[in-house]
Amino acid sequence: MTPLIRSLRRAWPLAQIDALVFRGTAGVLEGNPDLNRLIVVPEHSSKQVRLRELRQLWNRYDLSLSCLPSDRARIYGWSASRRHLGMLAADESAAKMLLMNDAVRFDDMNTHTVSMGLQLADLAGITRYSEVVPPTAGGGLPPGIEKAFVVLHPFPKFNYKMWTEAGWSALEQVLQDKGYQVLLTGSNEAEEVAYCQRLAVKSGALCLAGKLSLAQTADLLRGAKLFVGPDTVVTHLAAACGIPTVALFGPSNPVKWGPWPTGHNKIDSPWQLVGSARHSNVMLLQGSGDCVPCRLEGCDRHLASWSRCLQEMPAARVINAALDML
Missing domain, CATH: 3.40.50.2000 (Glycogen Phosphorylase B;)
Structure with missing residues (x-):
């Protein structure tokens, strides 16, 4: 709003x-x-x-x-x-x-x-302004950031929006090989913190899960060179902050919920129901399959269900998109 x-x-x-x-x-x-x-x-x-x-x-x-x-x-x-x-x-x-x-x-x-x-x-009876305004805590960057950095947000609230742990690990490694420091963000939920810590141990990334408020996360994003995340609130914040953003979409309807790109002033949604695309600072990668997007709670239709369209998304596809945005 x-x-x-x-x-x-x-x-x-x-x-x-x-x-x-x-x-x-x-x-x-x-x-x-x-x-x-x-x-x-x-x-x-x-x-x-x-x-x-x-x-x-x-x-x-x-x-x-x-x-x-x-x-x-x-x-x-x-x-x-x-x-x-x-x-x-x-x-x-x-x-x-x-x-x-x-x-x-x-x-x-x-x-x-x-x-x-x-x-x-x-x-x-007033003029529309379509700028999405992210929050701010008005502070600086958290300690531990030593060079140009990218932010990954690997853990959504629901399984049916989740990509694979192997995919995130491969993406981390490529970004580090390119000379970027990788930061992992997440909420303070125990399962989410553990997931991010596990990824950090594998790659040497800096885990910030559970350490930042939403507003502090937005402040962090403003300084990032790239963000990659699933259909979750932090992905919308990244798009609003104007940084290059790769959004991984599976069952969700991108026409309704695709991240709003910076500078998009048209009335209509920037996204189509089916297909990947780039608009301004946002690249939306949609999983493949005739059923995509089903707009349902995963393949088994419940909150703990997984979505094959995301679980089968190749790491190379996400890596190439991230490098293109960089």
Whole structure:
């Protein structure tokens, strides 16, 4: 939603612009220059707590925008201001409009998530600005960086978005042979840290998994010569930071979720449903197969499932893409 927030700021430079988010998700907006305040609420709470939240929001704003087609987002928006713009899912009843002054139909298939959010800028009657704004902690680089570096983010949240450990090891070795220091990023989840540490031991890479916040990771990415990662939030941050980015895609729909390239100002998604491509600073590598992208949870259709289109992606293909971007 940061392009929408930027559009609001450009339209009304003196406005008070606040964002309401669930606890645990605010890191992606840390240091955002277009926001005055972050309002953080629990994702799960009692009715009493939610009523208190609504009372605190009641009519505090001139305009509210609910950026998801959910009842809870709409209720927050309805309570916060007299003018409320939002989204309706394709199968939702028009009765939901009782909570909104105007709405756009949410498209989860053929409209990029950036373009989807910017349709609310159209409803508000303001100019679109499609720049994705990464967070910042305002700090320097972590210790241990000794020369020009590349960043790899090998571990996504779900197995069905994961490439192979052998592939990452081969990529690390080639990049080191080219004279780059390889840094591995990841969350503080134990399995993810262990995976990155294992890769680091094999290659001598610097493991930063569990050591950086999302905003600190974005600060690190701004200085990188290259980033390679799967369909995960850090890959989107890398693209937004303007560095050469290789994104590995399998089951996910790139039309909707492909990383938004720096300087892409068109309304339509830069990506097609099927096929690899490069736009600006982003190379999207899609796995092969007639079923790709299935838009499902791996070949076995559950969160722990793997995806053959990624598991069978050759290391040479990713290495060549990375070298091309360098």
